[in-house]
Amino acid sequence: MAKHRADAAPAEPDEQSTPTAATSTDPIGRHRAAPGPEGLSVWATAQATGPVQRRGRYVRESVQHPARMLPAIAAHAVTAYTQPGDLVLDPMCGIGTTLVEAIHAGRDAIGVEYESRWSDIADANIKHAHTQGATGRAGVIRGDATSLLSLVPGALTGQVALVVTSPPYGPTVHGLVRPGADGVAKFDNAYNDGTDRGNLAYRDLTGLVDGFAQILAGCHTLLRPGGVVVVTARPWRKHGELVDLPSAVIGAGVRAGLTPVDRCVALLAAVRDGGLVARPSFFQLQAVRKARAAGTPMHLIAHEDVLVFIKSQTDSGSGSLGDTLGGGVVA
């Protein structure tokens, strides 16, 4: 029986997108309609499925991570907010999607990841990208990004042009599935064994958001004035109720001294012939079908919220939370 992955599209397996006359498609399936210099708030980032976007570009082990970002989302952020040679940071870099897309685009990149299991794969992905001609430099640091300034070289203070990251959402949202005798079961959906609260995935919403605000405060110090932070986040449902992580992320950014400037949409559905083709995870599909059968008018979530912040042009110091925490720079 075929194995299903959470980000695979049951209705449209591993399909390569087809460009139309007015558009072009790049190696990771971004479908561009040349929107002009002002850009659009809706990012067509799922014209190809996740597996198609990653095939050949990422090492095979990457699939083990329960919550990888779509490469086209990271790539779009990098091209929209930086120039070649700029420095991009992902303080929760997982298997290194932000870093790989940055170095393919000629930017330099630095990542932090708490779990060595994922930072090892990020290292392998960077190596692989270089064998494919990526020109940027990149490095991954293993550690707890809530103490970002004690991990990253002090020389990088004020040097980062762009942060692209996404908080972990906990084991109910992500996962890989495998068909079994009793139907489909989740497997390998953990960041770690769940006992180590240093991984924000294993905190409650308040703990997650507090930790994320600390991470953003560190990013604020590392950003250059006018630097941009892009955070992707999705709401999730707990006991049928919506948990609004994106709004909590905006609050965390403000606490960290950042200014929210945009709330965009990164599509997880493909645009085809004037309509959207959804690419839901198995669990999302199952949950929505159950809810609708029970009379709750739920919809499939077909996008990531993209929260965009800037560090003010006149702000050269650390974020307000960073000040509160006394977050100094380790040289």
Ligand SMILES: C[S@@+](CC[C@H](N)C(=O)[O-])C[C@H]1O[C@@H](n2cnc3c(N)ncnc32)[C@H](O)[C@@H]1O
């Ligand atoms: C949503 S995933 C990011 C995935 C990544 N964008 C990618 O494409 O692989 C969040 C990551 O944050 C990591 N993480 C959790 N707590 C952390 C912490 N305190 N410091 C650094 N990384 C952390 C998790 O292990 C996980 O890999």
